[in-house]
Amino acid sequence: MISMxxxxxxxxCFKCNFGWGYLDxxxxxxxxxxxxxxxxxSGKVDSTHILSALKEGADGVLILGxxxxxxxxxxxxxxxxxxxxxxxxxxxxxxxxxxRVRMIFSIDPEGDKIPIEIENMKNEISRLGPIQINKSxxx
Amino acid sequence: MAVxxxxxxxxxxxxxxxxxxIVDLNEAILTVADAVEIVLWPVAMDFKYSSIEKMNDGEITxxxxxxxxxxxxxxxxxxxxxxxxxxxxxxxxxxxxxGTPALANFRSKADIFNWVYKNSPTxxxxxxVFPQTLxxxxxxxxxxxxxxxxxxxLNQVIDVDYYLPGCPPPPDLIANAVFAVLSxxxxxxxxxxxxxxxxxxxxxxxKTKPFKLEIKEVKRIHEVEMDSETCFLAKGxxxxxxxTRTGCGNTCVSTNVPCRGCFGPVTHECDxxxxxxxxxxxxxxADSDDQVEKVVDSVVDPAGYFYRFTQAxxxxxxxxxxxxxxxx
Numbered sequence: 001m002i003s004m005x006x007x008x009x010x011x012x013c014f015k016c017n018f019g020w021g022y023l024d025x026x027x028x029x030x031x032x033x034x035x036x037x038x039x040x041x042s043g044k045v046d047s048t049h050i051l052s053a054l055k056e057g058a059d060g061v062l063i064l065g066x067x068x069x070x071x072x073x074x075x076x077x078x079x080x081x082x083x084x085x086x087x088x089x090x091x092x093x094x095x096x097x098x099x100r101v102r103m104i105f106s107i108d109p110e111g112d113k114i115p116i117e118i119e120n121m122k123n124e125i126s127r128l129g130p131i132q133i134n135k136s137x138x139x
Numbered sequence: 140m141a142v143x144x145x146x147x148x149x150x151x152x153x154x155x156x157x158x159x160x161i162v163d164l165n166e167a168i169l170t171v172a173d174a175v176e177i178v179l180w181p182v183a184m185d186f187k188y189s190s191i192e193k194m195n196d197g198e199i200t201x202x203x204x205x206x207x208x209x210x211x212x213x214x215x216x217x218x219x220x221x222x223x224x225x226x227x228x229x230x231x232x233x234x235x236x237x238g239t240p241a242l243a244n245f246r247s248k249a250d251i252f253n254w255v256y257k258n259s260p261t262x263x264x265x266x267x268v269f270p271q272t273l274x275x276x277x278x279x280x281x282x283x284x285x286x287x288x289x290x291x292x293l294n295q296v297i298d299v300d301y302y303l304p305g306c307p308p309p310p311d312l313i314a315n316a317v318f319a320v321l322s323x324x325x326x327x328x329x330x331x332x333x334x335x336x337x338x339x340x341x342x343x344x345x346k347t348k349p350f351k352l353e354i355k356e357v358k359r360i361h362e363v364e365m366d367s368e369t370c371f372l373a374k375g376x377x378x379x380x381x382x383t384r385t386g387c388g389n390t391c392v393s394t395n396v397p398c399r400g401c402f403g404p405v406t407h408e409c410d411x412x413x414x415x416x417x418x419x420x421x422x423x424x425a426d427s428d429d430q431v432e433k434v435v436d437s438v439v440d441p442a443g444y445f446y447r448f449t450q451a452x453x454x455x456x457x458x459x460x461x462x463x464x465x466x467x
Contacts, residue, residue: 085420093442094455
């Protein structure tokens with residue numbers, strides 16, 4: 001059992017290639033950020049990807065999508081935004097904290113904000129600890 | 140006289156509806172009864188478990204097992220039949236995916252016991268007596284099976300050869316499955332013996348689906364006036380058709396009830412609920428950005444609805460550490 005002091009949460013990050021870090025040096029950002037999956041559109045992120053990530057060991061999943069109304073493919077970010085709201089309700093029913101899944105709608109061509117957003121999420125997940133199914137908290 | 144293949148039919152944690160479905164084979168069951176020797180079928184005939192225990196391993200040609208695994212007796216019988224059988228057919232939604240009883244996985248064993256034996260309004264239990272696996276009465280030791288904290292699908296406990304989904308499976312698919320075994324014309328191990336398409340592909344209401352389907356508010360079936368032709372989703376009623384395997388004969392939709400998902404996921408998918416969540420999320424339509432949450436909130440209890448029959452087979456149920464304890 002990992003003590004809370006030694007606990008380092010693992011965050012899986014999906015980032016849209018049209019809005020996040022498309023100007024940066026890919027090697028540089030990959031050296032800083034682990035477990036990042038570039039996708040052509042955040043609309044491509046399916047609920048099974050998110051749930052499987054949590055099952056396979058991620059403590060949190062962060063999705064970086066474009067600003068509302070600025071999706072390169074019309075409304076992929078809007079569609080995934082609705083998925084995330086439903087998944088948060090689903091996680092609550094399974095006794096998992098909904099904060100473990102987060103979506104950010106923004107734009108950052110240089111990708112400077114990516115490590116910062118991941119760090120912010122890590123800090124929040126650190127307070128929650130590893131995922132434990134808490135049946136008494138289930139809705 | 141040639142030796143007939145032996146067949147066992149057994150129920151674990153089920154309602155008996157699957158046995159009823161086998162009886163619904165009508166005249167065809169007489170052909171089956173002529174062709175095989177039924178060695179176990181507790182709901183219809185009187186057999187002893189001890190006679191199964193005495194059999195050689197693999198002596199039974201086919202075991203049809205329905206119902207989920209909820210207690211230690213279920214595990215014992217599932218293992219016994221697995222050892223004595225050449226083929227095991229996981230029969231019905233409960234055996235395949237946990238079925239509706241697996242919704243109990245949203246509660247702990249303690250919650251369930253407290254409600255059933257103590258807090259339910261029709262229960263009087265001032266001494267707080269709860270079932271025990273071992274108790275002594277007048278010098279006699281009485282035992283009960285252990286009630287698990289989880290409901291499991293059959294393949295989480297034993298190796299399964301074929302799957303037949305449905306709540307219950309329809310007679311035509313049952314007959315096809317049984318005759319396939321008898322004739323030896325079997326598909327590869329692990330196959331689900333029903334069509335591979337999604338419900339919507341076989342639904343007569345599909346042609347009334349508008350080009351752009353949008354749901355501004357989720358409705359319950361009693362809140363809308365349904366006719367016999369319109370797509371349920373077009374009326375805002377949640378229908379699991381897009382993420383559910385077909386083969387049921389459209390029993391529910393033809394009686395004006397939306398698909399509830401008892402046939403489980405289509406081929407190559409494992410989690411009906413998650414796939415349906417993605418599908419319904421893309422159909423929800425808000426007039427403005429600040430209305431999105433309100434539209435999403437109109438989906439009441441997504442976990443209970445999307446996993447009505449498949450909770451035990453869901454990605455998140457498999458995640459639970461306790462599940463691994465009993466799952467090979």
